[in-house]
Amino acid sequence: MARRTAPTSVPVIGLANTVRFAWKEKDMEPFGRETFGRNLLMGVLQLRVEDVFCLHDNPLEGAFEVTLHTEEKHEETMQKVRRAEKEKPMCHYAVTNLARNNFRVVTINMYNPHVKEEDVRAFLGRFMDGISSARLLKDTLGFWTGRRSYQALLREDPKGLGGYLHPPAMFSLGADRGTLYYARQPPFCRRCMAYGHILASCSTKKCRYCGSAEHGAGDCDAPKACHGCGMLTHLWRECPARQRSYASAAGGGARAGDGGRRGDPEPRTGTEGADTQRGEEEKTEAGEGKDKEEMGIVVPEEKEAKGEEEKGVSSVEGQERTVVERKETEKASEGKETKKTSKRRETEKASERKMEKASEKKTEKTLEKMETEKAS
Known part of the structure; x- marks a missing residue:
């Protein structure tokens, strides 16, 4: 049996009722198959041939692997190994339990x-x-x-x-x-x-x-x-333990109302644009007035100009009031939709619980009927 110094590998699912004996002495030649079976298995562990299902040479691991017939005999053998692990010849071997009883x-x-x-x-x-x-x-x-x-x-x-x-x-x-x-x-x-x-x-x-x-x-x-x-x-x-669906992962949790945007500032209300337009109109009108005066054209009276300006200001104020009212209406509608959504979720949870209880009662009745039929 070849000696091996590399770390041994253990199967993940294990080998039923199997124990590995790997030689660990570097300055000594390992025991042969007959010496191992006679001195260690039959002598120290007191195993009979009828107890062993297989004595397998594993040259890749530099070890003997002993598979027993029953789980009880395997547990008994492991207890003997623990008691004699510091005595000769057991101390020359690194013993690994390959069984996964679970x-x-x-x-x-x-x-x-x-x-x-x-x-x-x-x-x-x-x-x-x-x-x-x-x-x-x-x-x-x-x-x-x-x-x-x-x-x-x-x-x-x-x-x-x-x-x-x-x-x-x-x-x-x-x-x-x-x-x-x-x-x-x-x-x-x-x-x-x-x-x-x-x-x-x-x-x-x-x-x-x-x-x-x-x-x-x-x-x-x-x-x-x-x-x-x-x-x-x-x-x-x-439950967070469940895998997220492809749709939720691809959506990224973006809000439906903002078109999927994240962190964008709120849109302008439109008053800034109106103010800018009004300023440009005033500048244009002032330029036209100067041109008319230079050309000798009669300029309208100041009262009429003031009246027109007041009308423009009142129209802008009306636009601002309309924007504010629209914002308040949108907030109120969003609050109503949130309440409706929460109520709908509560209703869905209640209906789900009722369905679970109904299915449980039906299953219990079916099982009781089956048990009664078996008993009869």
Whole structure:
């Protein structure tokens, strides 16, 4: 077996019930296969041939990889390795546990096939790590069954069953409901949405949303938590964990009323233009008056000129009043539109909650009917 000094690599998803023994002594020749199996496996670890599924030479890593038949035997072997890691011949090896006992292949069935993969992965991210992309499961004819398969690692939780945090077997993403299952999944109750027992043996009568024993889930008035991140400040459709759509990303959040401009100053009201035009007209009239006097033409009386000037000033003041009134009208209309928009959003949220409660009641009745039929 060739010696290797480079850092060893560990598969992300691991190798079930496998332990790697890499030789770490630079001044000594590594043990051969027969010496390793007789002295270390059979001698120190007290393993029998029947316990070992495979003893594999890995020359790329300069190591032996031992795969055991059962997870129980693997855990027992790792405990012996920890106790004898400072004794010979175990001290000559760098031992690496390649098993990932928290590795699971999760199958998800969404009743709405149009639910995006990013949304499903965002939900799984609350409970699992290293989530792969989805693999669509098809039947023998090649049609997609609506089920998706993901590879992931359960997150460790000392208070959870088996020391892991398990995702709920039944869940909702907004108004879309789904189920999931994986190997070695604990029993799940559809009534209280908890692991450890099933519906037939459930004696708990409490709301699965707020935990109250005074009402059921269909009559719960407590604020709903987001199905994506679990927070109470928003619903699933507004969850930041979801991917932004292309339209929102391309729009850039520009206001609709300003034509997409950002940071532009407010447009001029038009009075400045009127004042400029009036000044130019006055200059033109003064020049024309001088020309007429020089040519001997009779100039109009001062009273008539003053009357015309007063008319011009009053017309400009009228324009200014019109501009101010138009601004006030626009502000009032904007306030009314804002109130209408907020009311419409509240109405949409209320209708969405009603739809969720109705779907939950319908699902509960269907599940109870199925459980009754199974029991009969």
